[in-house]
Amino acid sequence: GPARGILPLATRAVGLAAGTFRMEPAWLQARFLASSLEPVKVPKPEPTSVVTSLKEERRRKEKIATNWFEYPVHSLETKEQTSTIQLAAAVFQEPLRKDILNRVVLWQRAKRRTIARPAKTRAMVRGGGKKPWRQKGTGRARHGSIRSPIWVGGGKAHGPKPRTFEFDLPKKVRRLGLRVALSARMTEGKLTVIQSEEVSSHKTQHLNAVLMKWDLSNILVIAGREVNDSFNLAAGNIHGIDVLPCQGANVYSILKSPNLMVTVEAV
Numbered sequence: 001g002p003a004r005g006i007l008p009l010a011t012r013a014v015g016l017a018a019g020t021f022r023m024e025p026a027w028l029q030a031r032f033l034a035s036s037l038e039p040v041k042v043p044k045p046e047p048t049s050v051v052t053s054l055k056e057e058r059r060r061k062e063k064i065a066t067n068w069f070e071y072p073v074h075s076l077e078t079k080e081q082t083s084t085i086q087l088a089a090a091v092f093q094e095p096l097r098k099d100i101l102n103r104v105v106l107w108q109r110a111k112r113r114t115i116a117r118p119a120k121t122r123a124m125v126r127g128g129g130k131k132p133w134r135q136k137g138t139g140r141a142r143h144g145s146i147r148s149p150i151w152v153g154g155g156k157a158h159g160p161k162p163r164t165f166e167f168d169l170p171k172k173v174r175r176l177g178l179r180v181a182l183s184a185r186m187t188e189g190k191l192t193v194i195q196s197e198e199v200s201s202h203k204t205q206h207l208n209a210v211l212m213k214w215d216l217s218n219i220l221v222i223a224g225r226e227v228n229d230s231f232n233l234a235a236g237n238i239h240g241i242d243v244l245p246c247q248g249a250n251v252y253s254i255l256k257s258p259n260l261m262v263t264v265e266a267v
Helices: 009-018 026-036 054-064 098-112 171-188 204-214 229-235 251-256
Strands: 068-074 081-088 191-194 219-222 241-244 259-263
Touching: 098 171, 098 251, 171 191, 171 251, 204 229, 219 251, 229 241
Parallel strands: 068 191, 191 259, 219 241, 219 259
Antiparallel strands: 068 081
């Protein structure tokens, strides 16, 4: 603030005691009193929770303290049950949400979508740099380039251009869509947990014989972080079988294949 004859605090205190000082302005008295009194201890506010809604808080607690249930684990080659595994109800028992599946599938297909091929404009077509004939005196229509859009072999006016059709989708919706898709296959009884995707031979004939035991034609196999080389080679020539690592699992692939096999490592 402005310094209008401010004296040291000691001199000011003596002057106030003797009553010889004139009345100071209100803002100056407030400053002096604030400096002479003990500082006031302001209690710190209690940390508020990020979740303000009671419904969201209850949902968060249910996600953390989820239920677990046992599910059988089978061998791929023998089709026999080898053990059991604990699966999370929050992942494999979500209620069916067709609206969420629709949003995620549209998001995935929009990311893949592209135009057939971009068209060349008059600036991209080779040639046409010279004026075909003079502006006046020939009796013909005036032209500046033989690559104009109205010429045969000319550029395309307002043609398709390289562009993207993708849009953003919240991560919460993407994760929920994957859980709903897995839960839908679980509810239908089309989800099988296998010990591993490893096979004893990389021959397609051997894998065909293994799949004949399961009596499945269209399968999506979600392996661990890396797909077994023998299984990848054997499945490469079989129509109707797709193999993905666990980080590539997506809603569109799960819904496209009626049968789903997931390895213990992927779970």
